[in-house]
Amino acid sequence: MNRGIIAGIVVIVIAIVLFAVAVLGTSGSPSPGCDPRDGTCTPPALTTPPPTTTPVVKTARPTVELYVMSFCPFGVQVEKVMKPVVALLANSTDFRVYYIANVPGTDLSTAKSLHGNAEAIEDARQLCILARSPASYWEYLGAFDTQCYSLWMNQTQLGACQQNVTDQLGITETVKECMTGNEGYELLKADSAAVNGAGITSSPTIMINGQKYTGRRTSESIKQGICDHFDATPEACSTVLSTEVVAASGSC
Secondary structure: OOHHHHHHHHHHHHHHHHHHHHHHOOOOOOOOOEOOOOOOEOOOOOOOOOOOOOOOOOEOOOEEEEEEOOOOHHHHHHHHHHHHHHHHHOOOOEEEEEEOOEOOOOOHHHOEEOOEHHHHHHHHHHHHHHHHOHHHHHHHHHHHHHHHHHHOOOHHHHHHHHHHHHHHHOOHHHHHHHHHOOHHHHHHHHHHHHHHHHOOOOOOEEEEOOEEOOOOOOHHHHHHHHHOOEOOOOHHHHOOOOOOOOOOOOOO
């Protein structure tokens, strides 16, 4: 047989063997992702790792912090749905409202929040009530948010409404003492420092044991979010609160 023909046959045989090895692999079966018809191989698809979830921080007595501005509509709405939650869990949870404001000077005249100096002054007034008459604090918030908040752009009407509420609660003189002295300024300044230290910039922000709450803004959802942070769930958590959505998802 012609040597050229023999050499050609040898080359063809070697090519067939190499092709078979590439397609079948050393095990005799097609390599994963390879097409046995033409030997083309597709790299295996990259698998996406499952998203990591942050473990819930549980304590015997959870700390709940609500960061707001007193004239922020979204903050006002959350205060309304938070009020029954506080009433339900007050004995087993530490609640605290913080006010977002800038307090650069030496008195309240230069303090500002997003809605101006008037909002910062109302922030300080609410802090005075919290400090001087804590039992009246959430009652004042409920009445202020319902009766007075909508008047925030008319300072005369707003002032009359505020005094009417504090008169009804019997705390008018107490609040005046706090606001006319340096106490209201110092309270708001301390809150401003705490808010800045926590890195909070938007109203409303709810933190539970240092973790941001991102659930629905209903009394029941917020209650359940807090109850998830107990080491041992108290009996009060079995009480079902309103599921009505009255707080929009926006922020100031």
